Amino acid sequence: MNSRAKRAADIGVWVVLITMPYWMTLIGGYTELGSRVIVLGLAAMALNFLLGFTGVLSFGHAAYFGLSAYGVGMTIHYLVPSTPLAFLIGVTVGTAAAALIGPLIIRLRGVYFAMVTIAFGQVFYFIAFRWNSVTGGDDGLTGWRRVPIDLHFTTINILGNDKAFYYLALIVFAASAAVMAWLLRSPFGRTLLAIRENERRGRFLGIPVDRHIWMSWVISCFFVSVAGALYALLNNFIDPRALRWDQSGDFVIMAVLGGMRVFWGPLIGAAIFVVLQDYLSSQTENWMSLIGLFFVLVVLFFPRGVLGLVRRRAAS
């Protein structure tokens, strides 16, 4: 895809995102659905930093997503009713956990890496599930809500106004996407592409591969933690399913569905996933099997995802 088409795609994505709350309702959606798209889209893009641009498959990203979400919920519930502080604590907790677990797993490759990330994820899931007195256990952590942000001269009412929350989430999303895009275009980002393309060649160019994979893992988990914090604020609720392996699987599905070699692919994948889920789950209890079927069809016929197909058409 040439640079002009890329720029047009960038502009298109931002126009759609910025105007979404205003036309969403006209086509039968609602603002909160838009917020879900950008929050889960950010999570899938964060996963794809590692999967699509470093070539490492994690099946445990929900752990850091969920840890951050619990960090937010528990801060507001037990410590201080401050949205920014809760956000900071949540993201710090999720990222710190990833940074500490990283050295234990970065030497593994392929399916072994994926299995061990699942295992670590399940550890956090069971802690959240069992530790009733602190996490609320299976029922989730309730009894807290996001708090309007007081900026002294004015107050942003993200609690009562869905659009205010949407735009706050969009600002966080935009900053995150910008930083990821910027990193991927840097010399550091190119070393990650090198590892994806040919680890052996990268190593013998003098790239300390394991260390760079650790950095990519921490960056990826940082942004999935950002998404997790937004997710908790969006729902005013958090339960152990946000940490579970099938939530990690949903992120992978979104990335693959949209196209993991394209920067915006996971966002498109998340939009398809969230909208299908919203529509199908109101029709049938077995909505997941329909999403599964759709996913299998995409993988069979468009192995590079929905955007991968568009890109190929544009190239030929």
Next chain:
Amino acid sequence: MSLLSVENVTRRFGSLIAVDNVSMTVEPGELRAVIGPNGAGKTTFFNLISGFLQPTSGRIEFDGADITWMLPARRVWRGIARTFQITEVFPELSVRENLRIAVEVASGYRLRPWISRAAAAEIAARIDELLAMGGIAGVAHRLVGELSHGDQRACEIMMALALKPRLLLLDEPTAGMGDQETYNTTQLIRRLHRDQSLTVVLIEHDMRVIFHLADRITVLAEGAVLAEGTPPEIAANAAVQAAYLGQAA
């Protein structure tokens, strides 16, 4: 002082002794060929020098420092670059991007989240220089995976060269090439060796290439050093002839 000094290096794989008590020294500016029949342990020997494998016993020194147990990336930082028997490049990136990664890493920018305009211009100039030197400027914007075998090889050699190595290890640089490509690659190696007095160790099967290029030849057979000497000495060596022709020595 020798640039590379390998002392009594042995590598076993279970009961197989792939490299058996091999010693070898390479002087700065030398072009050394390592030859031997299939299964002689040539590639394993290369892997021990470049850090892809560690020896079971023995010691390897590079420029006076013990590198026996050093990680591959650190050996690269010290100045050892290599190519592989089966070309190792970044197939889904363009030739230019392949070289860019090598040049940026060699310039110490691998952790940089940004580079200045001046640095980017310097890198671009260096890439152009490498493209011209390798004769691949015409395919700079093509994906490496789409190129001919010879051009892919040239790209890999230029990536190794981008690292400004003091020792270049080439594992069968002309394997699978036609006559013209073999000739071009031979000329390229010769130029690099002559013009930049680069120290090169290469594994090769093509005798024309070896006798055209090498200052000295080391012959391996069944993991051990069978002979070492100048090309005429090796050509006249009865044990080498026996190993190659399968006669009883």
